[in-house]
Amino acid sequence: MKYYLTTPIYYVNAAPHIGHTYTTIVADLIRRFKTMQGFEAVLTTGTDEHGQKVERSARAAGKTPEEFTTIIAAEFRQQWEKLGFKIDHFQRTTSPQHHKVVQGLFKRCLDNGYIYKSAYSGQYCFFDELYVSDAKPGDPCPDCGRPTETVTEENLFFKLSAFTEKLVELHEQNPDFLQPETRRNEVLSFLRQGLNDLSISRTTIKWGIPVPGYAPHVFYVWFDALTTYMSAVDGLDLWPADLHLIGKEIVRFHAIYWPAFLMAAGLPLPKRIYAHGWLLFENDKMSKSRGNIVRATPISDVVGIDALRYFLLREIVFGQDGSFSYDALVGRYNSDLANGLGNLASRTLTMIRQYRDGAIPAPAGAPAIAEQARETIASVIAAFERFEFSKALETLWALLSAVDKYIVEQAPWKLIKKPDAAATLDATLYTAAEVVRIATALLAPVIPDSTAKIWAQLGMSEPLESVRIDRLAWGQLAGGQKIGEVAAVFPRIDAGVAIPKMQELEIAETARQAALLGKAPSPPQDLIAIDDFVKVDMRVGVVLDAQAVKGADKLLHMKVDIGEAKPRSIVAGIAEAYKPEDLVGRKVVIVANLQPRKLRGIPSEGMIVAASVEGGKPVLAGFHEDIPVGARLK
Ligand code: ME8
Numbered sequence: 001m002k003y004y005l006t007t008p009i010y011y012v013n014a015a016p017h018i019g020h021t022y023t024t025i026v027a028d029l030i031r032r033f034k035t036m037q038g039f040e041a042v043l044t045t046g047t048d049e050h051g052q053k054v055e056r057s058a059r060a061a062g063k064t065p066e067e068f069t070t071i072i073a074a075e076f077r078q079q080w081e082k083l084g085f086k087i088d089h090f091q092r093t094t095s096p097q098h099h100k101v102v103q104g105l106f107k108r109c110l111d112n113g114y115i116y117k118s119a120y121s122g123q124y125c126f127f128d129e130l131y132v133s134d135a136k137p138g139d140p141c142p143d144c145g146r147p148t149e150t151v152t153e154e155n156l157f158f159k160l161s162a163f164t165e166k167l168v169e170l171h172e173q174n175p176d177f178l179q180p181e182t183r184r185n186e187v188l189s190f191l192r193q194g195l196n197d198l199s200i201s202r203t204t205i206k207w208g209i210p211v212p213g214y215a216p217h218v219f220y221v222w223f224d225a226l227t228t229y230m231s232a233v234d235g236l237d238l239w240p241a242d243l244h245l246i247g248k249e250i251v252r253f254h255a256i257y258w259p260a261f262l263m264a265a266g267l268p269l270p271k272r273i274y275a276h277g278w279l280l281f282e283n284d285k286m287s288k289s290r291g292n293i294v295r296a297t298p299i300s301d302v303v304g305i306d307a308l309r310y311f312l313l314r315e316i317v318f319g320q321d322g323s324f325s326y327d328a329l330v331g332r333y334n335s336d337l338a339n340g341l342g343n344l345a346s347r348t349l350t351m352i353r354q355y356r357d358g359a360i361p362a363p364a365g366a367p368a369i370a371e372q373a374r375e376t377i378a379s380v381i382a383a384f385e386r387f388e389f390s391k392a393l394e395t396l397w398a399l400l401s402a403v404d405k406y407i408v409e410q411a412p413w414k415l416i417k418k419p420d421a422a423a424t425l426d427a428t429l430y431t432a433a434e435v436v437r438i439a440t441a442l443l444a445p446v447i448p449d450s451t452a453k454i455w456a457q458l459g460m461s462e463p464l465e466s467v468r469i470d471r472l473a474w475g476q477l478a479g480g481q482k483i484g485e486v487a488a489v490f491p492r493i494d495a496g497v498a499i500p501k502m503q504e505l506e507i508a509e510t511a512r513q514a515a516l517l518g519k520a521p522s523p524p525q526d527l528i529a530i531d532d533f534v535k536v537d538m539r540v541g542v543v544l545d546a547q548a549v550k551g552a553d554k555l556l557h558m559k560v561d562i563g564e565a566k567p568r569s570i571v572a573g574i575a576e577a578y579k580p581e582d583l584v585g586r587k588v589v590i591v592a593n594l595q596p597r598k599l600r601g602i603p604s605e606g607m608i609v610a611a612s613v614e615g616g617k618p619v620l621a622g623f624h625e626d627i628p629v630g631a632r633l634k
Contacts, residue, residue: 003039005030005243006229008250009046009091012072013057015513016079018308018324019247019279019286021296025309026276026318026389027245028085032445033384036469044232045080046091047073051221052130055207061518065207068518069094075516083296083305084449091232093209093224101231102224103212106200108265109158120155120199123148131202156201156217163260164195170259176272178255179387180319183248183275187255198257226258229270240268248275274387277321279312286324294324295513298505302498306447307333313389313446326502330495336397337450341439342490344400345454347407348432349486355416360433360459361426362479369406369431370474372399373438377472380442393446396439403435433458434477441467450489459483537593538609538633539563540623546580549600556580557602562590563630571604577617589621589633 007027010020027043034041049069058068073092080087091098109115123132125141125148132141132148141148168191171177171184178184201217202208208218230239246254251273259269281292299308311329314336316322352358376399383392407428415425437458444451444464455464459481541562549555549571556575559567568590589609596605610618 001039002238003031003034003041003243004233004238004241005034005041005043005245006232006241007043007045008246009048009093009225009228010076011048011054012069012076013053013517015072015517016076016295017286017293018296018299019293020076021079021083021308022279022312023245023247023276024080024083024085025312026387028087029309029313029389029445030243030245030387031086032448032465033469035465036441036445036467038468038470042088042233042236042238043086044089044091044229045076045087046089046228046232047076047093048221048225048228049073049092049094050208050219050224052205052207055205056128056130057517063518066094071516075513079297083300089232091228093228095231097234098228098231099209101234102209102219102227105227105230105261105265105267106211106219106223108267109261112264112266114159114162114264115200116157116159117154118157118197119152120157121150121152122199124151125149131204151204153203155199155203155220156211156214157197158200158223158261158264160195160198160257160260163263164191166263167191167195167256167259170269171255177269178251178273178275180275183251183255187251190252191256195256222253222257223261226253226261230267241270242272244270244273246273246275248277251275274319276319277316279316280321280323281325295506295509298502298509299329301505302502303329303333303493304449306450307337307493310337310393310447314393316390318387318389326499327495330493330498333490333493337447337490338492340397340400341443341454342488344404344432345436345440345457346486346488348429348436349457349483351412352429352433352483353486355412355425356429358483360477360479360481360483361430363430363434363475363477364423364427365431365434365474366406366427369399369403369435372402373435373474377438377442377474381469384445389446392442396442399435400439403432407432430477430479434474437477438472438474440464441469441472444469453487453489457484457486457489534634535593536591539590539592540627540629540631540633541568541588541590542629543583543586543588546578546583548575548580549602552600555599556583558583558608560588560590560606560608561629562592562606563628568592568605569603570606570608571599571602572608572610574608574610574618574620577610577619586620587622587627587629 005027007023010016024045031041031043054069055065058065061068077090123135123137123139125132125144125146127146128141128143130141130143132139135148137150139148140146168188171188175184178187200220200223201211201214202220203216205218209224211217211219229241229244233239244254254273262269279286281294284292286293296308307329311332315328315332352360376395379395380392383395410428412425412428415421415428436454440451440454452464539562541560543558544561544567545559547557549557554573554575555571558570558572560570561567570590591607591609594607596603609621611621612618
């Protein structure tokens with residue numbers, strides 16, 4: 001039985017970052033999981049290479065669109081290879097075979113009467129030579145900020161409006177077609193407002209697939225891009241896809257346009273679309289413009305791809321937005337992988353080596369643990385099926401904790417000293433080893449490299465990838481099996497060393513990718529180390545008294561209590577923004593370890609912290625919640 005799944009095909013006007021990696025990790029996980037369930041699982045990803053923006057990026061890089069797209073497509077492909085993803089088809093929209101399939105799909109829609117010619121009016125930025133979709137007359141160009149102008153050209157239109165009812169029916173009758181539920185509700189409420197027809201060609205753009213019989217029209221990006229899912233497996237009997245994995249911002253294209261195109265062409269629809277949330281970086285949305293994008297390879301170079309895979313899948317509830325941070329990544333790794341699974345595996349195997357000469361004892365297990373393991377197998381598989389990865393991992397770790405506790409209670413190191421406790425010791429070691437085996441098999445789709453190592457240490461002869469996860473049962477670990485060499489699979493990570501290293505590699509990787517895109521690297525920021533920051537002693541203070549300073553319009557002289565024996569005398573240039581009487585009793589922030597100086601003859605023993613914009617008045621820093629005087633800012 002086949003299981004065909006896809007990721008979005010990524011735009012080549014940016015190089016791969018952790019957001020693209022996130023979707024691809026999940027796709028790789030599902031592919032591995034389905035394979036372990038006995039499916040012939042096939043994964044397609046690729047690159048979206050046409051359109052005006054790509055044409056412009058190529059020009060900016062001093063390359064032809066062909067040269068430019070080839071470089072960036074190769075970059076995506078190499079990254080996925082380096083990260084160990086099992087990709088079956090990497091489809092580029094510039095491949096001639098893809099062109100043929102797009103043109104074929106168009107022909108079917110045309111023959112079925114769903115295509116017509118009409119005038120298209122849209123907002124256009126002449127400076128950037130770019131159509132700005134969803135803009136109104138006069139709206140600024142999102143790239144350069146110049147006002148857009150309305151232009152009219154003849155386009156080919158797709159009769160999307162004819163599919164409103166059918167699409168409502170599709171989503172109403174198949175709640176699984178689009179998940180999670182929130183996305184489905186959004187799409188249904190959008191559909192119920194009715195759909196407009198869709199322009200699917202352009203004559204102003206050169207870099208695209210020619211519309212057959214309508215030169216000089218080329219396909220507008222989405223008709224071209226979505227068809228990749230079919231063109232990648234053309235003639236392989238894999239359509240319809242079982243799953244399209246996407247990010248939530250492209251739901252409309254996948255859950256409305258794509259099924260409508262396929263309905264118009266009389267072709268089967270994909271079975272399921274799952275739209276996940278966004279990855280935020282330290283609580284801010286990752287985006288190119290914010291410059292807060294992180295790349296996966298510097299992380300995998302330092303802590304390994306499995307650390308990143310585990311973190312993203314455990315920390316983020318799949319479907320919702322979630323944050324990435326280096327601290328959280330290292331924290332999760334140390335607590336769950338190094339101390340959790342890694343420690344359990346090495347402790348168990350070391351005891352088998354020491355107490356039983358490296359041979360797994362005969363099957364006999366603690367009934368309570370065996371029962372929990374049986375339930376865990378069922379619920380982890382069910383959670384994977386529902387794409388509830390964090391829940392699956394949480395359930396599995398509950399089993400690992402139960403075994404840890406069980407080992408401590410049984411205390412094999414004491415049992416070994418009691419001649420009549422041999423059977424109990426055997427049962428204890430078997431129970432622990434069997435849980436390690438089961439956990440390793442269940443985790444293989446999530447952390448394939450590390451589980452393969454643990455599998456080898458357990459002495460298993462069957463390759464891990466060929467284990468049938470759906471036939472996993474308690475008691476399959478063979479007694480007498482000789483374990484392999486024991487080594488730590490998840491050595492503890494020192495955050496103080498690993499995080500700066502990842503950040504350093506990230507800077508180098510950003511520069512390398514910028515060069516690839518033909519962009520000048522952004523000027524290096526003057527970053528300070530945490531040690532520099534902690535030198536600044538900032539304290540919460542309360543203003544006890546404030547007076548104007550004679551002959552100085554801007555200055556106020558304050559007495560500020562910062563929790564010391566004597567209030568500080570502070571002179572600050574805030575008189576234009578604050579009246580002295582309004583300041584008394586107010587909590588403020590003071591830099592307490594500045595060298596004292598005199599202003600207009602008055603000693604100033606610190607600085608009051610305020611923010612201002614160029615030419616604007618200062619605004620004092622303060623707090624929404626109460627905080628005692630003297631508290632230090634960190
Ligand atoms: O939209 N968090 O390509 P794209 C989570 N070419 N996922 C993210 C992410 C983030 N911060 N950033 C990117 C396109 N992604 C079109 C798709 S499909 C026929 C055409 C992932 O390069 C996520 O899967 O902008 C998102 O949908 C996709 O990358 C967008 O990639």
